[in-house]
Amino acid sequence: MIAYPIDPAELIARIEQEKPGWLARARDRKDAYAQARAYVEGGEFWGEIKGVYIALQHEKCAYCEMKLAGKAYAAKVHEVEHFRPKSRLRAWPGDIKRLKGYTPPCATGGASATGYYLHAYNPFNYAIACTRCNSSLKSDYFPVRGTRNFREEDAGLLRSEDPLLVYPIAGLDVDPAELITFIGVLAVPVHAAGPLYERAEVTIRFFDLNHEDLTTRRAEVIAALYLALRGKELAADAADIRDFSDGIARYLSPATGFSACAAAYYALYQKDRSLAVQIGREAQKLLPR
Incomplete structure (x- = not known):
């Protein structure tokens, strides 16, 4: 993983330039979910700003760094990833077969029937990911060391949850390079112990980065x-x-x-x-x- 630095205001400006009016529609949709107290499926339009993140991430998956096809084939290979799942949450690692017998180094949070519905249309909850990382591995998991906060609308303030995965866009989280490095072809934690080690260990296991x-x-x-x-x-x-x-x-x-x-x-x-x-x-x- 690498960081994709951009000023938050610049990201918002790029979105408005890519799709004028999108942000206003997103606010309306967020208000509707707030009233319903849940994500309501249907009429999704986050794919309309996919190109902003494709360009920002150099056409790479936010997690495994695999180079994907260009913007022209975006619908096929680039998936809009909701960093915090918009609907239900499953406890990780749960019953994932490849992690059978694995014990995480710290608490990873419980399940939820609703998830982070207030962030379904939050531009700071998006990234572009490959199908492997987004659909096959991340799915509706989101491990946190602290207490989940489904009421906070500001993505930056949600660091109080002590998330174990890393959001690499707009400087809202630690630089992944501070957590994960490589010895040859293998991803390894930078630190030998402590909270940063735990984040690195979970991220490496979560995305199966040494497959x-x-x-x-x-x-x-x-x-x-x-x-x-x-x-x-x-x-x-x-x-x-x-x-x-x-x-x-x-x-x-x-x-x-x-x-x-x-x-x-x-x-x-x-x-x-x-x-x-x-x-x-x-x-x-x-x-x-």
């Missing part, structure tokens, strides 16, 4: 970055050095898939060259043949 589907793709990035770094060191021609430097910059760009993993590998390469070389060579072995 082979993702580690194989990270191996491709590390292998390519390793070759670019080594190539730059060995190159004698100025043009070749520039080409390798440009390649390195592309892998580290937030617009590139799995850039958080690339950044961690790059930092390791500067700090511990021999270990980085070993990991780079191992990454090449993981590539499909």
